Amino acid sequence: MKQREHFGSRFAVIAAMAGSAVGLGNIWRFPYILGEYGGAAFILLYVAACLLLALPIFYAESLIGRASRSDTFGAMKKLAPGTAWRWAGLLTVVSPLLLLSYYSVVGGWSVEYLFKSLSFSFTDVPADDIPHLFGRFISSPWQPLFAHTAFMGLVAGVVLGGVKGGIEKFSKVAMPALFLLILAILVYSLTLPGAGRGVEYLLKPDFSKVTADAGAAALGQAFFSLSLGVGTILTYASYIKKDENLMVSGLGTAVSDLLFALIAAFAVIPAVFAAGLQPGSGPGLVFETLPYIFHKMGQGVPLVSTLVSSVFFVAILAAALTSAISMLEVGVAFLTDERGMKRRTATWILAFGCWAVGILCSLSFGPLSHVKVLGYTFFDFLDHLCSDWLLPLGGLIFTLFVGWKMSKKEVRNEFTNGETVNTRIFGVIYFLMRFVTPVGIVIVFLTNLLM
Ligand code: TRP
Secondary structure, three states: OOOOOOOOOHHHHHHHHHHHHOOHHHHHHHHHHHHHOOOHHHHHHHHHHHHHHHHHHHHHHHHHHHHHOOOHHHHHHHHOOOOHHHHHHHHHHHHHHHHHHHHHHHHHHHHHHHHHHHOOOOOOOOHHHHHHHHHHHHHOOOHHHHHHHHHHHHHHHHHHHOOOOHHHHHHHHHHHHHHHHHHHHHHHHHHOOOHHHHHHHHHOOOHHHOOHHHHHHHHHHHHHHOOOOOOHHHHHHOOOOOOOOHHHHHHHHHHHHHHHHHHHHHHHHHHHHHOOOOOOOOOOHHHHHHHHHHHHHOOOOHHHHHHHHHHHHHHHHHHHHHHHHHHHHHHHHHHHHHHOOOHHHHHHHHHHHHHHHHHHHHHOOOOOOOOOEOOEOHHHHHHHHHHHHHHHHHHHHHHHHHHHHOOHHHHHHHHOOOOOOOOOOHHHHHHHHHHHHHHHHHHHHHHHHHO
């Protein structure tokens, strides 16, 4: 058997997992979903969903990955040979491809916004006009399509060329840079006149907003943001050393991901209020707001605004790329390993398929905005299908597998590294994985179906 590679250190493990987790989900998705579901109350729901439902699944996935030392398909085959569990692997091939189809559209928006900032488009207009640029861009038929194509091309290029060299080294610089930038934006954003109302919106919960819908959205966001339910974390965990503490790496990833999202929300929402926008105005929120902040930050010096916003969009692009790659890679690994296809062929076929589906998503903000699937535009439909249903479903399967299919001894042994760590809290985690998390997910599913 060939020797499997390992992550070198605890820091490397958390950095790699956080690299997949931190992406557009934190900076683009969290602020606008939070705005749609009512601010502070949603934050509370989200934190609860992260700790009670998402974190146990994070542990379930890492347990399966490290115990089996293989990808999702292989893991199920190894740990439960000859059973129907391996079909769970199939779900984990389909969902990331659907995810990528619309993720790439948003990735395209970052490409376009990088271009716009490099060409001084944001500094040529008064700050108050900037939010309207997004609507104009997104409703035009061609521009977003070009951008989507460019982003998908980048993703395919990287997957073809290998992830190791360039992109990994690059994102090691880009991610901390992104973090510092958001922190700076946060501080600046709080000084804008009118920002106080945004802070209040984020801190004062309105409990009438705690609805079944909001609960499902919080769960979906937690899964999306932590890259759960499709085997990404499972696969990464298969590279973790046997003496690494799974509880610590899981908690480290979840906390950094949560922190990133909260900082993004506190950077964006106050500025939304300061710019006179509505927090519930949908997927464009961050793209309408950030260039506005950058414009103000420059204090009339175009070069400063341009510099800050360009660095920011490069960093966002890097974060989006590292996440998007992990989505395409799952399918490519499946076709090459299980179907014997060449890497090149597999990459092009899948990237092309996602690109084609992405076209519908992209056009659903413009020419196809009137076409609805179950009351949603294509883009919203895919987003809801993935986040609210497919990812939690995948997570449910993983947690049932660990809680009910694997033996308690096996699970305990893996989680405690052979009774050397975490022996006391194992009982709590196991209880969560067996009862609380699956029941919680099913309740969210049912209320979502019946309401
Ligand atoms: N978590 C990433 C983000 O926040 C997106 C992502 C990458 C993802 N891989 C995933 C989401 C797998 C779900 C499943 O942008």
